[in-house]
Amino acid sequence: MAFLRLIAKSLEVLKYSLYVMHTILKNRNYNLLRSTLLSLFVLWVVVSVLSSYPSVTIIALGASSSSTTDAGLNQVTILNNMGLSLYNSGRFNESIAYFDKALAIDPNNVATLDNKGLALLSVSINNYTHAITYFDKALSIDPRNIAAIFHKGNALAGLGNYTQAITYYDRVLTIDPKNVAALDNRGVAFYHLGNYTNAITYYDKALAIDPKNAVALTDKGNALSALGNYTVAIAYYDKALSIDPKNVLAIIGKGYALDNLGNHTKAVMYYDEALAIDPRYIADLTDKGNFLIGLGNYHLATMYFDKALAINPKNIAALTGKEQALAALNQPK
Numbered sequence: 001m002a003f004l005r006l007i008a009k010s011l012e013v014l015k016y017s018l019y020v021m022h023t024i025l026k027n028r029n030y031n032l033l034r035s036t037l038l039s040l041f042v043l044w045v046v047v048s049v050l051s052s053y054p055s056v057t058i059i060a061l062g063a064s065s066s067s068t069t070d071a072g073l074n075q076v077t078i079l080n081n082m083g084l085s086l087y088n089s090g091r092f093n094e095s096i097a098y099f100d101k102a103l104a105i106d107p108n109n110v111a112t113l114d115n116k117g118l119a120l121l122s123v124s125i126n127n128y129t130h131a132i133t134y135f136d137k138a139l140s141i142d143p144r145n146i147a148a149i150f151h152k153g154n155a156l157a158g159l160g161n162y163t164q165a166i167t168y169y170d171r172v173l174t175i176d177p178k179n180v181a182a183l184d185n186r187g188v189a190f191y192h193l194g195n196y197t198n199a200i201t202y203y204d205k206a207l208a209i210d211p212k213n214a215v216a217l218t219d220k221g222n223a224l225s226a227l228g229n230y231t232v233a234i235a236y237y238d239k240a241l242s243i244d245p246k247n248v249l250a251i252i253g254k255g256y257a258l259d260n261l262g263n264h265t266k267a268v269m270y271y272d273e274a275l276a277i278d279p280r281y282i283a284d285l286t287d288k289g290n291f292l293i294g295l296g297n298y299h300l301a302t303m304y305f306d307k308a309l310a311i312n313p314k315n316i317a318a319l320t321g322k323e324q325a326l327a328a329l330n331q332p333k
Contacts, residue, residue, distance in 0.1 A: 075102075075105055076102045076105050076106050076109060076112070079098045079099070079101045079102035079105075079112075080098070080099065080102045080109070080111060080112050080115065082098045083095040083096070083097075083098035083099045083102065083112075083115060083116075083119070084115060086098065087115070087118070087119050087122070092119045092122045092123045093119075093123060095115075095119045096116060096119045096120065096123075099112050099115050099116040099119060100116070103116065108141055110138045110141050110142045110145055110148070111147075113134045113135075113137050113138040113141075113148070114134070114135065114138045114145065114147050114148045114151060116131075116134050117131040117132070117133075117134035117135045117138070117148070117151055117152075117155070118131070118151050120134070121151065121154065121155055121158065125158055125159075128155045128158050128159050129155075129159070131151075131155050132152055132155050132156070135148045135149075135151055135152035135155065136152070139152070144175055146172055146175055146176060146179070149168050149171045149172050149175075150168070150169070150172050150179075150181065150182055150185075152168050153165045153166075153167075153168030153169045153171075153172070153182075153185065154185065156168060157185065157188070157189055157192070160192075160291070160294065160295050162189040162190075162192050162193050163189075163193070165185075165189050166186055166189045166190075169182045169183075169185055169186040169189065170186070173186075178209050180206045180209050180210045180213055180216070183202050183203075183205045183206040183209070183216075184202065184203060184206040184213070184215060184216045184219060186202045187199040187200070187201070187202030187203045187206070187216075187219060187220075187223070188219060190202065191219070191222065191223050191226070191300075192292070192295065192297065192300070193297070194297050194299065194300065196223045196224075196226045196227050197227070199219070199223045200220055200223045200224070203216050203219050203220040203223065204220070207220070212243050214240040214243040214244040214247055214250070215240075217236050217237075217239045217240035217243070217250070218236070218237065218240040218247060218249050218250040218253060220236045221233040221234070221235075221236035221237040221240065221250065221253050221254075221257075222249075222253055224236065225253060225256060225257050225260075225303075226299075226300065226303065228260075230257040230258075230260050230261050231257075231261065233253065233254075233257045234254055234257045234258065237250045237251075237253050237254040237257065238254070241254070246277050248274045248277050248278050248281055251270050251273055251274040251277070252270070252271065252274045252281065252285070252307055252311075254270050255267045255268070255269075255270030255271045255274065255307075255310060256303070256306065256307050256310065258270065259310055267310065268310075271310050271311045272311075274311065275311055281311070282308050282311050282312055282315055282318070283317075285304050285305070285307050285308035285311075285318070286304070286305065286308045286315065286317045286318045286321055288304045289301045289302070289304035289305040289308065289318070289321045289322070289325065290317075290321050292304060292325075293321065293324055293325055293328065296328075298325045298326075298328045298329045299329065301321065301322075301325040302322055302325045302326060302329070305318045305319075305321045305322035305325060306322065309322065
């Protein structure tokens with residue numbers, strides 16, 4: 001009976017894993033895809049072995065060296081996969097509840113620690129410091145875990161610690177020199193530090209590996225735009241939009257570049273398109289501008305307020321933020 005229950009549990013894991021894989025592929029989250037494929041492989045090995053030797057004791061996937069029961073192994077895997085499926089559906093708080101249940105069974109499960117940290121990042125910037133504690137615990141168990149290193153870098157960048165974030169992206173690249181996400185995010189860190197030329201260097205490295213990476217193409221367009229090279233920036237936004245036609249950042253970026261080239265009528269068309277896809281972007285742009293003011297990058301902050309104001313010229317938050325940024329820029333040094 002115990003063996004039959006394990007088979008039933010395994011089928012349940014398979015069902016959730018296949019759903020997670022479908023969602024991951026749709027969202028192009030390849031780190032999670034690799035984790036899920038590994039889970040499926042281990043599950044296949046477990047079931048195959050148990051078919052011949054039902055009395056074998058199993059070591060929990062992702063756990064420390066301590067053994068666990070068959071039920072514990074399956075329960076952690078199921079809970080983690082359920083959390084991942086909820087995460088990829090945008091239900092971040094619900095996913096955290098499942099990761100917590102998995103960690104209650106196995107507090108040292110590296111994949112689940114990383115997943116909880118990632119979910120915390122997705123809920124609110126107020127959770128970033130808390131998320132880092134989970135990445136740190138995962139790294140104390142597995143110091144070369146690329147996902148945890150990368151996600152800690154993202155958390156540090158989200159807190160404005162771009163210089164420190166770069167050190168974590170470098171750690172990823174030491175292990176995996178062709179990690180496109182780490183190359184691109186290293187560029188993003190330089191971009192927010194105001195080093196647009198260096199940012200482009202890393203976007204180019206990412207694009208040399210993956211020429212159709214819409215994120216890196218958009219990011220390079222943003223850096224070119226920040227340098228005032230609007231015509232070339234538009235070419236990169238167009239490349240990104242040919243791959244992902246609903247890429248709001250590329251649409252706004254192209255509108256901003258057109259606006260600065262004097263083509264205001266066409267620029268408005270792109271701003272309207274962006275607003276139709278995601279009305280939240282005015283608030284996001286304004287929040288990013290205020291965040292950049294806090295970092296002292298007033299030039300880039302002004303660009304973000306301008307993008308928000310191009311969509312809605314009467315937005316009070318954007319008008320106020322731009323006024324503050326310009327005042328700081330005009331202060332004698």
